[in-house]
Amino acid sequence: AQSVTQLDSQVPVFEEAPVELRCNYSSSVSVYLFWYVQYPNQGLQLLLKYLSGSTLVKGINGFEAEFNKSQTSFHLRKPSVHISDTAEYFCAVSDSGGGADGLTFGKGTHLIIQP
């Protein structure tokens, strides 16, 4: 069985400062890893995904994440945040590309950007 742990339920950051949102996973097989963003009263939007290849993955809105197999981590980073980045961020894992077993999500991290 897979699981995802997002270590911080809430992360306050000042505008234009860097941010890292932490994600650790457990799985007995090779995995695909994802970060989704959820704005208030909206569905989930894919920020980036790791399927294979380079461990540094770049996504939309200036976000990037690094896959670390030895530490089973997939932390999300942005060098300079904007007020519009305020949202809930979810890390997710799949061993079948979001297929018949679906995606397993963490509990989410609320990113709060302070002016």
Add this chain to the structure above:
Amino acid sequence: ETGVTQSPTHLIKTRGQQVTLRCSSQSGHNTVSWYQQALGQGPQFIFQYYREEENGRGNFPPRFSGLQFPNYSSELNVNALELDDSALYLCASSLAGTIYNEQFFGPGTRLTVL
């Protein structure tokens, strides 16, 4: 390209009732997955439909059931509603057969059970 749509947006039911939620998949997609997101939690996988049949299921009881229609739209039915069924229900569509069938999510239906 039309995105994933869900109806209704909000719904209030009482314990013991039955509910049907609807989802129209993104143009060109043939697979639909349903997720339950309780308040303050991440989404949990309920099940997936492909070619009008259930293709995979998470840890949800049989009173959660679904349908997929020939146009790939889908319904989620929940019988004998319980208070804990109050949640945001998300539908995601994807195209099976690609290396990774990326899931595109709809805005969700907020279900409140009183």
